[in-house]
Amino acid sequence: MHEFEYHRPKTLAEASALLQQEADGKLLAGGQTLIPTLRQRLASPSALIDLAGLPELTGIERTGQVISIGAMTRYAAIVESPLVRTVLPSIARMVAMIGDPLVRNRGTIGGSLANNDPTADLPAAALALDARMITDRRSIDAHDFFVDLFTTALLPGEILTRIDFPMPRRAAYIKFRNPASRYAVVGVFVSEGPAGIAVAVTGAGPKVFRQKAFEAALAREFSPASLVGITVDSDGLNSDLHASADYRANLVSVLARRAVAAAISA
Missing domain, CATH: 3.30.43.10 (Uridine Diphospho-n-acetylenolpyruvylglucosamine Reductase, domain 2)
Known part of the structure; x- marks a missing residue:
């Protein structure tokens, strides 16, 4: 060092x-x-x-239909929180899949979101749940927060203080993970909330993104069958030693259907 x-x-x-x-x-x-x-x-x-x-910068609170999680709240605290497990179980289950016990007892939600790793899980949750990133200066919508590979809308000297998650009617996250790192080769978070249907994808591209064709189909009928036959364009998706762009494109479709089924049954 x-x-x-x-x-x-x-x-x-x-x-x-x-x-x-x-x-x-x-x-x-x-x-x-x-x-x-x-x-x-x-x-x-x-x-x-x-x-x-x-x-x-730590702690978990509920205000009306919004769950606020301090940026320095560790993953383990989120997994163990009765409040999160009761009213935002999709987040609790997602965070339980991150890394291993050591990572979950050291890593923080704000650290992950501010780092914006393209294979991280939490950006998909923030984007799909229409979260608000609260800093020491302002509030940033998740749609504007994730700018590019390892790049966010945070300005020099700006500190992320908490994340506000609107409570969805139902939501679920499914990922195909790298067996060594446990990062998402592809991960799909599906939610039905106050802002409508959202399908956010991580791991597949240089940054987290919404899958609009899936959202339109699910808005008509929230069912895995609604996504059958809708293909994902592999242009611009990641291709590396773990998976080709075409493979990732297929995974997005498969995992999205599984996530919808999981959200329905949750």
């Missing part, structure tokens, strides 16, 4: 000030991606600003 300063602020204001002071400072949210990157010398920040000591 390269040498760097380490800061553990006690307030959000202190963290923000440190981020402004450090020319190339990086926020440490859980470290599941950042620490391996540092070890491989793929990044050389001037400082790490650890958000783990900020209780204002």
